[in-house]
Amino acid sequence: xxxxxxxxxxxxxxxxxxxxxxxxxxxxVLEVLVDHPPAIDTIRMAANRYGFRMDVExxxxxxxxxxxxxxxxx
Amino acid sequence: MHDIRLRKxxxxxxxxxxAAPPSGVHHQTLAGLLVLASLAVLMxxxxxxxxxxxxxxxxxxxxxxxxQRSRFCFNSAFRDLIQFRSGRTMxxxxxxxxVATAGFGIHMRNLLPxxxxxxxxxxxxxxxxxVALLVGGMLFGIGMVVAGGCTSGSLYRIGEGYLxxxxxxxxxxxxxxxxxxxxxxxxxxxxxxxxxxxxxRYLGYGGAVAATLVGLGLAYGLVLWIESRGGVxxxxxxxxxxxxxxxEKLREIVAAVFGRGWPAPVxxxxxxxxxxxSYTAHMPWRVVGELSRWGNAxxxxxxxxxxxxxxxxELSACVVTVGGGVFTHGFLLNVGLIGGSLAAAxxxxxxxxxxxxxxxxxxxxxxxxxxxxxxxxxxxxCTAGAFFSAVPSLAVNGWIFAMALVAGASIGLRAINWxx
Numbered sequence: 001x002x003x004x005x006x007x008x009x010x011x012x013x014x015x016x017x018x019x020x021x022x023x024x025x026x027x028x029v030l031e032v033l034v035d036h037p038p039a040i041d042t043i044r045m046a047a048n049r050y051g052f053r054m055d056v057e058x059x060x061x062x063x064x065x066x067x068x069x070x071x072x073x074x
Numbered sequence: 075m076h077d078i079r080l081r082k083x084x085x086x087x088x089x090x091x092x093a094a095p096p097s098g099v100h101h102q103t104l105a106g107l108l109v110l111a112s113l114a115v116l117m118x119x120x121x122x123x124x125x126x127x128x129x130x131x132x133x134x135x136x137x138x139x140x141x142q143r144s145r146f147c148f149n150s151a152f153r154d155l156i157q158f159r160s161g162r163t164m165x166x167x168x169x170x171x172x173v174a175t176a177g178f179g180i181h182m183r184n185l186l187p188x189x190x191x192x193x194x195x196x197x198x199x200x201x202x203x204x205v206a207l208l209v210g211g212m213l214f215g216i217g218m219v220v221a222g223g224c225t226s227g228s229l230y231r232i233g234e235g236y237l238x239x240x241x242x243x244x245x246x247x248x249x250x251x252x253x254x255x256x257x258x259x260x261x262x263x264x265x266x267x268x269x270x271x272x273x274x275r276y277l278g279y280g281g282a283v284a285a286t287l288v289g290l291g292l293a294y295g296l297v298l299w300i301e302s303r304g305g306v307x308x309x310x311x312x313x314x315x316x317x318x319x320x321x322e323k324l325r326e327i328v329a330a331v332f333g334r335g336w337p338a339p340v341x342x343x344x345x346x347x348x349x350x351x352s353y354t355a356h357m358p359w360r361v362v363g364e365l366s367r368w369g370n371a372x373x374x375x376x377x378x379x380x381x382x383x384x385x386x387x388e389l390s391a392c393v394v395t396v397g398g399g400v401f402t403h404g405f406l407l408n409v410g411l412i413g414g415s416l417a418a419a420x421x422x423x424x425x426x427x428x429x430x431x432x433x434x435x436x437x438x439x440x441x442x443x444x445x446x447x448x449x450x451x452x453x454x455x456c457t458a459g460a461f462f463s464a465v466p467s468l469a470v471n472g473w474i475f476a477m478a479l480v481a482g483a484s485i486g487l488r489a490i491n492w493x494x
Contacts, residue, residue: 007431009222009238010150011157011490035426037234037335038145045158061102062235062419062426 001028006035006063013039018046021068030068033059040064106420113413120401129355130403134410137348137359141230141411142418143331144341148457149218149227152483159304161297166338167462168294170346172287174466177350178358179283182274182468189274189282197357199391200469201454204268206260210453211460211475213445215482218457220489221245221442225361225456228443229408233415235427238439245443247369250362252444253451254370254380254394260452261385271470282468289473290465332421349463356403358463362450363392364404369447370396391464392455434493442486449482 003020005013013034024030030052032043040056043066047054052068059065113135121128140146144166151163182195194200201207218224221242223231228246231239253260273282330336336344349359373379379396386393419425430436450456453475455464461479464472 007429008435009236009428009430010147011153011222035428037424038147038150041145041162042150042154042158045154045160049158058423062424062428 001025002031002033004033005039006033008034008039009036010038010042014042014046017043017066017068018050021046021050021052024068024070026070032066032068033063034066035063037062037064040066043068100423102420102423102425105425106417109413109417109420113410113417124401126355126403127401127406130352130406131410133348133352133355133359134407135414135417137345137407138230138233138411138414138416139418140336140341140344140348140414141226142234142415142424143422144336144338144344146338146341146345147227148224148461149222149483152215152479153219153487155297155300156480156484157487159300161301163338164297165294166340166342168290168297168342169339170342170344170349171462171465172290173343173346174349174358174463175283175286175290175468177347178353178466179279179468181350181354183279189272189279190276192275194270194272194390195274195467197353197390198272198469199358199360199455199459199464199467199472200270200272201389201391201460201464201471201475202265202268202270203471203474204264206264206268206452207454207460207471207474208478210449210451211478212482212485213449214453214456215449215479215484216486216489217249217442217445217447217449217482218479219442219483219486220493221439221446224458225365225446225450226411226458229361229411230415233412233417234419235425237427237429238435241436241439242443242446243365245440245445246362246365246447246450247372247443249444249447249449250366250369250394250451251373251378251380251447253448254366254373254383254396257380257386257394257451258384261383265389266385273468273470279468286465286468332418333423345462346466349466352407353463358459358467359407360392360404360455360459360463361408362447362456362459363395364402364408365447366392366394366451367396367398367402367404370394389454392450392459394451438493453478 001024003016005016013036017032020030044054047068051071053071055067057065117128117131120131147163151167154160155164182198186195225246228239228242273285277285352359370380383394383396453460460475461472
């Protein structure tokens with residue numbers, strides 16, 4: 001599932017990521033595209049709270065791709 | 075484990091940020107160096123006119139670079155604490171004020187050796203404790219959450235390419251003009267007779283510094299307590315242990331300073347140190363007094379200037395202002411801040427034109443900006459002048475403003491929940 005929140009600033013990227021995490025079917029990966037650097041931290045906070053594991057990789061200048069997976073270890 | 079995991083092992087630490095082209099230098103690196111070189115030329119030319127020009131331009135650039143690198147956001151410091159019980163940014167803010175408290179105390183003692191006589195150290199951000207401070211702080215708190223950034227935050231985001239931040243700043247200027255029009259009423263009815271509680275007058279410098287440090291320690295403890303009640307921790311990025319050779323170590327340092335974001339306490343400490351330098355050169359770091367001058371100058375052009383303002387020469391910090399030359403120290407701090415943030419964003423390959431896709435975001439930026447402008451006009455400062463520079467000024471008003479900000483930010487968060 002892909003969520004594109006480019007152009008959004010805090011707290012919207014995190015809010016929308018939470019909504020998407022709640023809807024995410026079991027076994028699927030949520031891919032979030034952001035261009036607001038602080039959102040990496042706020043989405044990480046949300047991922048921790050909702051039990052998701054998070055990976056980040058740069059996706060061009062000023063953009064990042066975030067992968068959220070349900071953390072099965074907890 | 076909740077750390078950032080990069081998909082591939084980090085053989086090259088600099089790969090952690092903006093993917094560089096396979097050969098040659100990234101175009102944003104070149105642009106960043108060009109911006110820095112242009113700023114340096116401007117400073118050198120300006121310093122021939124006035125030596126302080128260079129000092130404040132350098133300070134502005136350094137502050138902008140620090141804000142950008144550490145994503146130092148007063149808005150998120152308050153908002154994340156309320157919403158997520160996460161004190162990551164607030165701890166950085168407290169560290170910064172701790173550094174500045176010691177430096178401000180020493181500098182104020184040099185300026186005014188005997189504080190018990192009555193006057194307050196020149197340029198200290200000691201602001202009357204009036205209803206205007208409370209109302210201003212609350213309005214500011216609402217505005218910063220709705221707009222998604224405070225005043226200094228909006229300025230440094232202009233440097234990062236955020237279009238909405240231009241709208242926020244326009245709103246802030248409009249709010250400051252409105253506050254200037256209402257200023258005489260607030261002065262007469264609230265600010266004029268209100269007491270200024272400047273701790274060195276009662277406790278001496280040693281006692282005032284000690285009391286402020288104890289207060290900051292207790293605030294840090296409160297943040298830890300809030301975090302312990304179901305807060306979510308965020309682990310700071312740590313350098314990969316495999317870094318060995320000198321070349322790799324150098325690359326790692328460059329990546330840590332110019333590439334990855336700085337940890338919040340590092341950003342806070344650097345900002346606190348720059349604040350001390352700014353005060354020793356003339357005045358603590360402040361933003362909105364200068365912005366009110368811009369707003370009122372623009373308003374005067376279309377015949378909407380506020381007219382004479384009462385009592386402003388009796389007050390320090392960010393009092394609303396009319397007139398004055400173009401190249402003031404405040405002008406250099408604010409414009410330097412935008413330039414420093416632009417250079418830092420380019421060097422980190424993080425610059426991007428960021429354009430909101432939902433029209434309602436422009437309204438939020440404008441409305442939030444007006445709230446921030448009006449609030450900071452009443453409170454004689456924003457999160458920089460009335461909080462970050464006020465607590466180290468050993469004045470009680472910084473703490474009161476912070477409480478009003480918490481109340482305002484809580485209201486702002488409720489408002490945000492209604493706006494999809």
